Amino acid sequence: MIKRLIQILSKKKPQNITIVSGLPRSGTSMMMKMLEAGGLPPLTDKLRTADDDNPKGYYEFERVKKLDQGDIAWLSEAQGKAVKVISALLTYLPPTYTYRVIFMHRAMPEILASQKKMLIRRQEDADDTRDEEMAGLYLKHLQRVDSWISGRPNIKRIDVNFNEILKNPQPYIKRINNFLDGILDTGKAEAVIDPRLYRQRES
């Protein structure tokens, strides 16, 4: 009986998976870096290395891109860590785990301008869809993702605005830390914010 009790008490409690999400170029890498500096380890394979678009690294885990193909085995490794999952892949997360989603927002013209630069650098077609149309498509996409998240009892969510956090980080970091049950070293997380990386300001 006592042996059984010890076994139950010593059994590792499943931990939340912290997900940093949003549209690409909405500040997800900066948030990952903040979480890492604040003491929450990232799940990353460092395959996509720093470049002109993300001088401080992408903080990606390649297998995330295969979520839509059913690759979910890696999620057990993500417990107790932070992992970047773009909004388009969130809906493939299985209900098996509990997730805390930090959802990044940024002014749409800035996202589109930054994406355009990145497409050009990657030698992809940057003009296949007009900005106005792409903005509309993204807004619809975000509404669908919002609706999906709101129906999931295993997901807690906080929304963070990239533009605002750069202007006034402290209240945001406090809210994020509360959301994460106070695990962050907020001073170290704040020290990571580098307004010099804010290169696609709305005019």
Added chain:
Amino acid sequence: MFGSKIKIDKELLTRATDYAAKSGYSSVEEFVSHLIEKEISRQDESLSEDKVKKRLQGLGYLS
């Protein structure tokens, strides 16, 4: 409201009329219009998701 007409198989129309009544539509025209709107919207949604997917692939965020 229903100024235009379309042809539909008589038997299918009977089934559609019955179904519309059972489902609470005020008329078979309302039922058919709703179905068409839903289908167009579904197709639009799929098309827009495809465009988003293409953009994300171009950016290297989707495989």
